[in-house]
Amino acid sequence: MIRFSPAAIIGIVALLLLPFAVRFFFAASEKYYLHLLIQILLWSFIYTGWSLMGRFGLTSLGHGAFTGIGAYTTVLLWNFAGLTPWLGIPVGVVLSVIVALLVGYPCFRLRITGHYFALMTLALTEFVRLCIVGLRDYTGGSLGTQPRRYGDGVSLYAMQFEPDRVLSYYVALALWAFGIWMWLKVDRSMDRYALDAANQDEDAAASVGIDVTREKLKITGLSAAMCALGGAIYGQYQMYIGPDTIAGLGVSLNIVFAVIAGGLWVPLGPTVGAVFTQLLSETLRVGMQGSATLRDWLGSAALALDTAVYGLLLVLFIIYMPKGILGTLMEWRGRRKRIADTAAVARTG
Amino acid sequence: MAMLGVSGLTKRFGGFTAVKEVSFAVEEGEILGLIGPNGSGKSTIFNCIAGLYPPTAGSIVFEGEEIASLSPNRICHKGIGRTFQIPRPFRNLSLLENVALSAFFGQAGNVSRSDCWRLAEEALGMVGLPTDALGGTDGLGAAALKKLELARALATQPRLLLADESLNGLDHAEMEQAAEMLRRIRQEKGITIVWVEHIMGVLMRVVDRVVVLDHGEVILQGKPRDAQADRQVIEVYLGPEAVA
Numbered sequence A: 001m002i003r004f005s006p007a008a009i010i011g012i013v014a015l016l017l018l019p020f021a022v023r024f025f026f027a028a029s030e031k032y033y034l035h036l037l038i039q040i041l042l043w044s045f046i047y048t049g050w051s052l053m054g055r056f057g058l059t060s061l062g063h064g065a066f067t068g069i070g071a072y073t074t075v076l077l078w079n080f081a082g083l084t085p086w087l088g089i090p091v092g093v094v095l096s097v098i099v100a101l102l103v104g105y106p107c108f109r110l111r112i113t114g115h116y117f118a119l120m121t122l123a124l125t126e127f128v129r130l131c132i133v134g135l136r137d138y139t140g141g142s143l144g145t146q147p148r149r150y151g152d153g154v155s156l157y158a159m160q161f162e163p164d165r166v167l168s169y170y171v172a173l174a175l176w177a178f179g180i181w182m183w184l185k186v187d188r189s190m191d192r193y194a195l196d197a198a199n200q201d202e203d204a205a206a207s208v209g210i211d212v213t214r215e216k217l218k219i220t221g222l223s224a225a226m227c228a229l230g231g232a233i234y235g236q237y238q239m240y241i242g243p244d245t246i247a248g249l250g251v252s253l254n255i256v257f258a259v260i261a262g263g264l265w266v267p268l269g270p271t272v273g274a275v276f277t278q279l280l281s282e283t284l285r286v287g288m289q290g291s292a293t294l295r296d297w298l299g300s301a302a303l304a305l306d307t308a309v310y311g312l313l314l315v316l317f318i319i320y321m322p323k324g325i326l327g328t329l330m331e332w333r334g335r336r337k338r339i340a341d342t343a344a345v346a347r348t349g
Numbered sequence B: 001m002a003m004l005g006v007s008g009l010t011k012r013f014g015g016f017t018a019v020k021e022v023s024f025a026v027e028e029g030e031i032l033g034l035i036g037p038n039g040s041g042k043s044t045i046f047n048c049i050a051g052l053y054p055p056t057a058g059s060i061v062f063e064g065e066e067i068a069s070l071s072p073n074r075i076c077h078k079g080i081g082r083t084f085q086i087p088r089p090f091r092n093l094s095l096l097e098n099v100a101l102s103a104f105f106g107q108a109g110n111v112s113r114s115d116c117w118r119l120a121e122e123a124l125g126m127v128g129l130p131t132d133a134l135g136g137t138d139g140l141g142a143a144a145l146k147k148l149e150l151a152r153a154l155a156t157q158p159r160l161l162l163a164d165e166s167l168n169g170l171d172h173a174e175m176e177q178a179a180e181m182l183r184r185i186r187q188e189k190g191i192t193i194v195w196v197e198h199i200m201g202v203l204m205r206v207v208d209r210v211v212v213l214d215h216g217e218v219i220l221q222g223k224p225r226d227a228q229a230d231r232q233v234i235e236v237y238l239g240p241e242a243v244a
Helices: A006-025 A027-054 A063-081 A085-109 A114-134 A165-187 A190-200 A202-207 A212-238 A249-262 A269-289 A292-320 A324-348 B042-049 B072-078 B095-106 B113-127 B142-155 B172-189 B200-206 B224-229 B231-238
Strands: B004-013 B016-026 B031-035 B057-062 B080-082 B160-164 B192-197 B209-214 B217-222
Touching: A006 A027, A006 A165, A027 A063, A027 A165, A027 A212, A027 A249, A027 A269, A063 A085, A063 A114, A063 A212, A063 A249, A085 A114, A085 A212, A114 A249, A165 A190, A165 A212, A165 A269, A190 A202, A190 A212, A190 B095, A202 A212, A202 B072, A249 A269, A249 A292, A249 A324, A269 A292, A269 A324, B004 B042, B016 B042, B016 B057, B016 B217, B031 B042, B031 B172, B031 B200, B042 B160, B042 B192, B072 B080, B072 B095, B080 B142, B095 B113, B095 B142, B113 B142, B113 B172, B142 B160, B142 B172, B172 B192, B172 B200, B192 B200, B200 B224, B209 B224, B209 B231, B217 B224, B217 B231
Parallel strands: B031 B192, B031 B209, B080 B160, B160 B192
Antiparallel strands: B004 B016, B004 B057, B209 B217
């Protein structure tokens, strides 16, 4: 049972009331701000899913494949077989868990870790992207495709909720809360210790009875399932899926960057990462694409500049803030508290 | 029947034969010293028993069951605990967590979460480390890290403990202390011990029997005093001129 602190309760209430605050303060552009919030929540969920395994040194660049499998399976089953996403999403999730285990098993048995694991999973992402592009008759190739509309407006059967932004917000919020709950559940499990131990020393971990391969497969399966679910819901919200937006290396890299930026070892790290990256890319996009000077100077290349800035920031983060924004802040707070405690002891002593 | 029976054990790494048809038995309740100079194959035998290396040939029978080529975690679950020659703590976890996870996974998760913390405290107490050890492993010296290795192995509740060169890197007083600890583990917990060591002095006073290895082969099995009197053993350890 998770007990909520007063701060957490205030946070939850604030999140529940947020759409109304947006309506009150930004009535004119309510849809845009809600869209930003929904994006942040959906990506937070996907990032949290990745961080479940990322925090144990399993740096996967393959999660763009899992989000893609989740999104495409759901949409294709709906468009071509008329299968409701209520069933399509579970199929997508199971499919992506199977793929994760197929790729994971040989990697973990042969002890492919670190850079090599990243490369293996990178190949997976590219494989899935090529499949999507190759099956263009169904998937729309690199242009992407849309789930077939089911009537006008919101539909429970077709899981189409995008026309109602407030409803979409709560869908995204529920998903995000589920992600945080899962993170905490893993963090408080014994498996967490097994994976921390295996990350440090696989032989020593095995010598105290840990089945390293099994533990890694469990967390990989869970992480893939969450990303597939996130990808599918994202597709349902956007009402569009494309290799660039939900299924490719770009997605994989965004996930890794956001989580590292936010903080890999704290529950809200991936969320802070999502807030940071979404706001950053939005500001850069609006700023750069709206700047006449930049357009005159670089032409249409200015459109790609936000990605370049993104890359540069990633390098800076890895070098100067390896614990991420939230991780670093919490460390500072911890240090200041310790200093204050020591001072208090010194005064009383 | 012996608790552990090793017969015809051979381990080759490419063209190099590290262990050649080694056979010996470990009786329940004894402390057996596995000794020999550096490179004599002690650690290789040890790692074959613990499942880290699959043997090239031969059999390893523990409590009537063939365990050669089982994975290390399975062997741990069968009731064999091990330490590493060079301590390998999980540096990203606290002392207590290091030992608690061993208690939990060492018994294949058949122990409740609250029990594993209690077992961890017990194991830490047994080796003389603080039981409220919430700190990390960074500040620990060689002797404390050895103790942690031992506590981790004990927490898995083994019936047979494989202790790998426990005394390496310790000063004289610490060596005496470590030897005493192994004796106490046998006495209080009834754990059978195979002690791999190349420092002979302290070991000889604690073990019941020794198996002496040289170049991957057994050159003597017997009581410690037999080994100390044996020409071949002295020659291996001190060179041919010491015999003459």
